[in-house]
Amino acid sequence: MSVAGDERVRYQVGGMDCPSCAGKIERAVARLPGVSAVEVSVVTGALYVHGGDAASIGRQVEALGYSFDAGTTPDAVQASAGAADPHEHDHQHSHGDGHDHGAGEDSGGGHGHDHASPGGVWWKSAKARLVLLCGLAFLAAYIAVSLAPGLGQWPYLVALLTGLVPIARHAWAGVRSGSPFSIETLMTIAAVGAVFIGAMEEAAMVVLLFMIGEMLEGFAASRARESIKELTRLVPDTALRDHDGTLSEIAASALSPGDIIIARPGDRIAADGVIVDGDSEIDEAPVTGESVPRRKGPGERVFAGTINADAVLRIEVTSRAADNTIARIVRLVEEAQEAKAPTQRFIDRFAARYTPAVLVLGALVAVVPPLVAGEDWVTWIYRGLAVLLIGCPCALVISTPAAIAAGLSAGARQGLLLKGGGVLESLRRVRTIAFDKTGTLTRGRPVVTDVIPFGTEDTEAVIVRAAALERGSSHPLAQAILTRAEGLPELAAASVKAQAGKGVTGTVDGQSIALLAPRAVLAQTPEAEAHLDEAQAAAVEALHGDGKTVSVLVVDGRVAGLIALRDELRPDARPALDALKAHGVKAVMLTGDNRAAANAIAAELGITAHAELLPEDKSRIVRELQAGGGAVAKVGDGINDAPALAAADVGIAMGGGADVALETADAAALHARMGDIPAMLALSRATMTNIWQNITLALGLKGVFLVTTVLGITGLWPAILADTGATVLVTANALRLLRWQAPAERS
Numbered sequence: 001m002s003v004a005g006d007e008r009v010r011y012q013v014g015g016m017d018c019p020s021c022a023g024k025i026e027r028a029v030a031r032l033p034g035v036s037a038v039e040v041s042v043v044t045g046a047l048y049v050h051g052g053d054a055a056s057i058g059r060q061v062e063a064l065g066y067s068f069d070a071g072t073t074p075d076a077v078q079a080s081a082g083a084a085d086p087h088e089h090d091h092q093h094s095h096g097d098g099h100d101h102g103a104g105e106d107s108g109g110g111h112g113h114d115h116a117s118p119g120g121v122w123w124k125s126a127k128a129r130l131v132l133l134c135g136l137a138f139l140a141a142y143i144a145v146s147l148a149p150g151l152g153q154w155p156y157l158v159a160l161l162t163g164l165v166p167i168a169r170h171a172w173a174g175v176r177s178g179s180p181f182s183i184e185t186l187m188t189i190a191a192v193g194a195v196f197i198g199a200m201e202e203a204a205m206v207v208l209l210f211m212i213g214e215m216l217e218g219f220a221a222s223r224a225r226e227s228i229k230e231l232t233r234l235v236p237d238t239a240l241r242d243h244d245g246t247l248s249e250i251a252a253s254a255l256s257p258g259d260i261i262i263a264r265p266g267d268r269i270a271a272d273g274v275i276v277d278g279d280s281e282i283d284e285a286p287v288t289g290e291s292v293p294r295r296k297g298p299g300e301r302v303f304a305g306t307i308n309a310d311a312v313l314r315i316e317v318t319s320r321a322a323d324n325t326i327a328r329i330v331r332l333v334e335e336a337q338e339a340k341a342p343t344q345r346f347i348d349r350f351a352a353r354y355t356p357a358v359l360v361l362g363a364l365v366a367v368v369p370p371l372v373a374g375e376d377w378v379t380w381i382y383r384g385l386a387v388l389l390i391g392c393p394c395a396l397v398i399s400t401p402a403a404i405a406a407g408l409s410a411g412a413r414q415g416l417l418l419k420g421g422g423v424l425e426s427l428r429r430v431r432t433i434a435f436d437k438t439g440t441l442t443r444g445r446p447v448v449t450d451v452i453p454f455g456t457e458d459t460e461a462v463i464v465r466a467a468a469l470e471r472g473s474s475h476p477l478a479q480a481i482l483t484r485a486e487g488l489p490e491l492a493a494a495s496v497k498a499q500a501g502k503g504v505t506g507t508v509d510g511q512s513i514a515l516l517a518p519r520a521v522l523a524q525t526p527e528a529e530a531h532l533d534e535a536q537a538a539a540v541e542a543l544h545g546d547g548k549t550v551s552v553l554v555v556d557g558r559v560a561g562l563i564a565l566r567d568e569l570r571p572d573a574r575p576a577l578d579a580l581k582a583h584g585v586k587a588v589m590l591t592g593d594n595r596a597a598a599n600a601i602a603a604e605l606g607i608t609a610h611a612e613l614l615p616e617d618k619s620r621i622v623r624e625l626q627a628g629g630g631a632v633a634k635v636g637d638g639i640n641d642a643p644a645l646a647a648a649d650v651g652i653a654m655g656g657g658a659d660v661a662l663e664t665a666d667a668a669a670l671h672a673r674m675g676d677i678p679a680m681l682a683l684s685r686a687t688m689t690n691i692w693q694n695i696t697l698a699l700g701l702k703g704v705f706l707v708t709t710v711l712g713i714t715g716l717w718p719a720i721l722a723d724t725g726a727t728v729l730v731t732a733n734a735l736r737l738l739r740w741q742a743p744a745e746r747s
Contacts, residue, residue, distance in 0.1 A: 008037075011047040011057065014067030016040070021066070028060045028177035064177060065170045127215045134163040134208050141204065156200040163207040164191050189359065234305035235326050239270035242314065252321055259317040263308040271304050272324045273315040280311035281475075284592075285640075292446060292476050292549070292567075310498075325615070362387040365710060383709055390706050403694055403730075406737035407687030414742050415671035416680050423666040426650045427684030430585060431630030433677065434622055434644065437591035437601060437609075439637045440654050441674070442567040446476055448484035449548060450564035452539055460488055462553050462561035468493040468508045469515050477549060480565050503551065514554040518544075521552050521559070530554045536562070547597030566597065569604060576674035577605055579743065583681060588625070590618045592640060618644035635669075635677060652677065679742040690737055694730035701726040 016022055022040040025047060030038045035052035049057060058068040141155035171184035191203040239252045240262040247262065252270040255261065260276065263269050269282075281293040284306045293309050296302060302315060304324035321327065366384025369375035404421035411418055418424060435441050451459045467485035470478035471493065493513070496506035503516035518540045521532055532540065532552070536559055543550045548564040577587050588608045591598050595611040602609035610621055618634075622644045625632045634641065634648035645651030645665045653665035654672045669676035708714040 008048050008050050009054075011049065011054070011061075012069035013040075013045050013047045013061055014069075016045055016066060024064055024174060024177065025061060025066065028064055029057055031178055032056050032060060060177065063173045065173065127211075130163070130166070131208070131211045131215050134159060134204075134211060137162045138204050138208055141201075145201075153200040156204045157195070160191060160195070160200055160204040160207060163204075163211050164188065167207065167211075232326060234268070235321070235324065236268045236270050240264070240267075255317050255321060257317055257319060261315050261317060263302075263313040263315055265308060265310050265312065267308050269302050269304055269306050269308060269313075269315065271315070271317045271321065272319045273302055273317045275300050275302060276314040276316050278311055278313035280313055281309040283307040283309055358387070379712075383712070387706065387709060390702050390709060403687060403690045403734035403737060406734045407683060407690070407740070410737050410740040411680070411683050414679070415669065415673070416676055416683060416742070417668040417670055418680065418683075419666050423650060424684045424687045426631055426666070427633070427681055428688050429631040430633045430650060430681065432586045432588065432625050432628075433580060433633045433635060434588050434590045434618075434625065434648070435607075436636035436641055436654075437589055437593055437598060438567055440635055441570065441573045441589065441601060441605065443570055444567065444637075446480045446549065446565040446567050448480050448563060449566050449568065450543060450562070451484075452562040452564075454536065454559055454561055457555075457560045459561075462563065464488050464491055465508055465513050465555065465560070466515050466551070466553055466563055467491075469496060469504045469506050469513060472496075473504075477551070477565055481551075481563065511556050515563075516552050516554060518550050518552055521554065530557050530559050532559060545596060545600075547594070547600035566600075567593075569601060570674055572674040574605060576677055577607065579675070579678035580681075583678060585678075585681065590621055590634075590636075590644065615640045615643045619647045622647045633677075637672075652680065675742075682743055683740060686740055687737060690734060693733055697730050697733065698726045701729075 013025065016025065026038045026040050029035060029047070029049060029052070032052050033056075035049060035057075037050040039048040040046070041048075047057075047061070061068040137159035138156070141159045144155040145151055145153065167184050168188045171188045174180065174184060191207055195203060236252055238249050239255055241248055241250050241255070242260040242262055255271050259271075261270055261273070265280070275296055275298050277298060279295065279297040281295045282302055283293045284303065301318075302308075302313070304321075305326045362384045365387050366381045369380045370377045404424060407424055408418055418427075438444050448463075451462050453459055453462050463481065463485045466481050467488070468491040470481050471490075473479075491508050493506040493508045496504060498504050499516075499520075502520040503514060505512070505514040507513065518532070521530060522537075539562060540550050540552070543562065543564040546564075546566070548566040551563045551565070552559060553561045553563065580587055587605075588610065589598060589602050589605075590610050590613055592613050593611060595609075598609040598611035610617075613621070618641065622632055622634055626649065631649035633650040633652055634644045635652045635654065636645060637654040641651075641653075645653065650667060651665040653668040667680060669680070705714055
């Protein structure tokens, strides 16, 4: 199948787990006749090509060790298909992964990527089986050499070839497709060079460690893809549509703007829309992350994926399934992850210059003196081989991941989960951190902050009567009042009745009691039978100004007291922000909560607040902060934070938050302590310092022995000692990180 050059076609590729993969595929496909442009998405596994022949593209991609779905879709058609069915988005993500048979086995040792489907068991993948086989071969070689030393190192050759053959095959494929100095090439040269000088044991171990690291990278990439799909599952598959008075259940993907749908109590709302009829509390945590449901009535917007709490609503649909709030969040996460793909691994960048330089230098040392000065060929070939050994990047290949692994292990033991070395590197550059409010800077649940009695009432009487009305309710505000009343006498309430949008009424000890919203009292509703005098109204206004929710207790037609509630600061928030400030890091707040509550919390912390934000607003502000200079981290715990977590240079999820936030984020504070954030920055700095120490040690020793080898002062054995010694030194230095302890201010 040939495609017109101006038509963009989408193919699905399995096994792309890093920007290096995408770069290889892009360069290889761009070389094909008729191809005018190529775009590759690591996150979605999509390959977009302008022009070219599908069969040729497939052969080129599969030659590199990746699976290829030959089912092509013009981009315009793909877009319309996605509009018709939002789940098509997920289908396209997983389609290629489901067609890995053949490619998965063939590429097992390729870039080391696990081509199994994201939902599969990682240890059953072709790559995992190859790693296990290579490891068993290495163990068998070790036992054989120990029992029969006369065998020398030849048993290690079997273990080496088990992993090296597929790596070398794909290195050659990279050479033919325009990527001659990939990490596979680096590993092949290192292993072959080691075989030439008899260091087969070391070569086998390096290949094994490389394969293990790449397997874990593939597993992490598949988990990241799966987390994006979880977002779409927030929206129900079906909706109850009201068509000219007739109710029918239809697919949510079939809804169109203008349709009327019914949301019953407990239902997830199936589409973005506007309430036409009804008044109910809406749990918007999936979209805004706020813990307290919001009461909404006719004319107010509701979002797909939010939960209708306590009344039937008629809603007019305002957007198609492909354009609803959750679908937009999915797109934002994908786009942001593509825009901030992790920095290319240091070893790949270094190999682009280091590997060819070593090859050229070794060749020059071997041939130039005999050709130019008539020197002895055997002597200079010997020295050339020594140069190749010195240039063998074993110390670099092992020591940098060793430092990263030690740093990650030290952090994980203390509840700091960081997803790779790129995160550690990025954290060191962070100059601004944007925090979510609810559940991050605050406790995530409302508490009673003020009880103001009026007349002859006292504080205890106000709380006890309010608790009598709220007993049995699961509403967050009711739970806060019941918590405040713990340990106080319990009163029984009769004829308790909830009044939508107003409050709750009942009878306690023969008295008519009502716990109402201030607006219900001010409006002189029948339930209130009371009014706020000037002083009481001023008290309500002052509490509102502090960002607090206020309930008015009315007893027998008179105002008996006020109860104020607010999601209060976590006790560890201020010390953590002080620690960040000491490190030169600025903090800001991004929240979907109301402006008064956000400003009140921000004022206590001495930071800037951006309030009443939707997910796309948070993402936009993160980008604005990035444009202002310096790396930006985002800390949050909700699904609504996912786009901003992905857009930031480093996204940090607070433990106990939504799974999608944890999967989307680059790091997670598993114990949900605010002090974990400055601790992550400290760990990053310690690890990166260790890495640069390792690089200096490895390259420094190589540089010294390179000079002495060329001068004839040292030969093969000192060169082996230089390489092995560098490996030992940098590994021992990396292991020091295992003793790293978080700063005291985190606890």
